[in-house]
Amino acid sequence: MTRAARAFAMFWWDFLVGDTPELTIGILVALGAVYLFPKGSTLAGAVLYGVVVVTVALSLAIEARRVAKRSGRGG
Amino acid sequence: MSSFVLVAAVFLASAVEMVEALTIVLAAGTTRSWRSALEGTGAAIVVLGVLVAVVGVPLVKYVPISTMRLVIGALLLIFGLQWLRKAILRASGLKAMHNEDEIYEKEVARLGAIPGSPSGRDATAFTVAFKGVFLEGLEVVIVVLTLGVANHRLALAAWAAAAAILVIGLVGVIVSRQLSKVPENAMKMAVGMMLVSFGSFWSGEGIGVHWPLSDLSILGLIALYGLATLVMVKVLSGVRPGLEMAEEAQ
Numbered sequence: 001m002t003r004a005a006r007a008f009a010m011f012w013w014d015f016l017v018g019d020t021p022e023l024t025i026g027i028l029v030a031l032g033a034v035y036l037f038p039k040g041s042t043l044a045g046a047v048l049y050g051v052v053v054v055t056v057a058l059s060l061a062i063e064a065r066r067v068a069k070r071s072g073r074g075g
Numbered sequence: 076m077s078s079f080v081l082v083a084a085v086f087l088a089s090a091v092e093m094v095e096a097l098t099i100v101l102a103a104g105t106t107r108s109w110r111s112a113l114e115g116t117g118a119a120i121v122v123l124g125v126l127v128a129v130v131g132v133p134l135v136k137y138v139p140i141s142t143m144r145l146v147i148g149a150l151l152l153i154f155g156l157q158w159l160r161k162a163i164l165r166a167s168g169l170k171a172m173h174n175e176d177e178i179y180e181k182e183v184a185r186l187g188a189i190p191g192s193p194s195g196r197d198a199t200a201f202t203v204a205f206k207g208v209f210l211e212g213l214e215v216v217i218v219v220l221t222l223g224v225a226n227h228r229l230a231l232a233a234w235a236a237a238a239a240i241l242v243i244g245l246v247g248v249i250v251s252r253q254l255s256k257v258p259e260n261a262m263k264m265a266v267g268m269m270l271v272s273f274g275s276f277w278s279g280e281g282i283g284v285h286w287p288l289s290d291l292s293i294l295g296l297i298a299l300y301g302l303a304t305l306v307m308v309k310v311l312s313g314v315r316p317g318l319e320m321a322e323e324a325q
Contacts, residue, residue, distance in 0.1 A: 015217075016153055023156045027149055031278060039283035048279050049296065052271065053303045056156055060163060060307060064314055067169050 022062060026055025077290040080297070081222050082235040084269035088218040089239035091262045092211040095173075097247040099207030102182035107189075107200035114196075115204030120240070123212040127219055127233055134224045141281050147225040148278025154217065155270025162264035163304060167311035173259055218270070225277045268304060272296035 017024050030051035037044035096116075104112035134143065164170035182203075189199050215236050223232030276286060276293050286292035 016150075018157070020157060020160065023160065024153055027152045027156070030152075031145075031149060031282060034279065034282050034284060037283075040285045041283070042285050042287055044282075045275075045279050045284045045286055045292075048275055048284065049299060052152065052156070052275060053300075056160055056163075056303075057307060059156075059160055060311060063160075063164060064169060064311060 020059055022059045023055060026051065026058065030055065077226065077293055078228065078231065080269060080273075080293055081226055081228060081232060084266060084273065085218055085222055085232045085235035086239045087262050087269070088266045089215045089236040090243050091259060091266060092215050093240055093243035094247075094259060096208045096211035097243060098179050099182060099211075100204045101247065102179055102186060103200040103203040103207075106183050106186040107203075108197035111197040111200035112204040115201040115206075116208050118201075119205045119208035119212060122209060123216050124233075126216050127229075131220050131224055131229045131233075134220070135227060135229055140227070143281075144225050144277040145281025147221045148274045148276070148281055150217075151221050151225075151270050151274030152278060153274075154221075155267050155272075155274050157267075158263055159267030159271055159300075159304065162260055162267050163307050163311065165260045166264065166308045167314075169311055169314075222270075222273060225273070264304065268297055268300045271300050275300075 030048050033051055034044045034048050037047070100112050100116050103115070161170065165172050186199065186203065219229070219232045219236045223229035226232070272293050275296055279286065288295070
């Protein structure tokens with residue numbers, strides 16, 4: 001039973017966080033920022049889009065840096 | 076309009092996952108036993124179908140739509156961004172492409188080394204096919220549940236997934252081992268953009284965002300995320316030659 005619960009928790013952890021925690025954090029930040037806007041705001045949608053794009057760009061930059069480190073360029 | 080996008084997203088996501096599952100089933104069928112591999116595939120599809128009905132129907136009936144859209148939208152955003160990120164890295168050359176031929180050859184070599192069973196049925200073929208289809212299918216179940224439940228069109232999403240399974244299954248039988256010809260990364264990128272767009276729309280709606288043009292905004296979001304994706308692929312493709320030169324210099 002405990003093993004099944006652990007496996008279930010691990011599945012969700014891998015699914016939601018895995019090796020890209022920055023994406024999960026970015027989404028939470030995006031939704032938190034949108035929550036601060038008044039209900040019915042159109043600008044909030046633009047903010048959501050902007051934070052999501054910045055999040056994925058940041059995650060890609062992290063990966064590019066990892067690749068650069070592996071190839072001996074970065075540091 | 077959003078029904079069309081919903082069907083397209085579920086169909087493409089299911090097709091991509093089916094290509095990966097089919098590679099495993101083909102390897103198990105060719106090297107071990109077709110009968111057992113197909114039985115394993117069938118059993119996994121039945122279990123996945125039951126999962127959709129058991130989890131999906133109560134969600135549609137009992138959970139308030141705004142709460143569900145917020146939670147499901149956030150899940151779709153995370154899931155979609157993971158797909159999109161991987162597809163951008165592959166398209167720009169920073170990550171190796173998924174090679175179904177290579178995976179197939181490795182799986183055939185691995186399965187061929189396991190001793191066969193004296194009876195007609197082959198437990199290895201059944202288990203490998205079941206596990207492959209079930210694990211790849213779980214992602215399809217998540218896409219069907221999230222898109223179907225949040226849109227209150229669970230049956231439509233399930234039918235789109237079933238159609239993809241059927242089409243890829245038939246194509247797999249016809250082209251057999253030429254699965255590497257399927258433009259998997261482009262499909263994954265398109266699905267990633269759609270999932271992120273649906274995720275933004277629904278999580279936004281759940282949290283009180285006003286989307287101009289209502290459901291049509293999903294198409295606008297797909298276009299905007301598509302544009303951002305193109306820019307990111309272009310920028311990262313420009314970074315890659317420098318990295319390759321540094322690797323060669325070592």
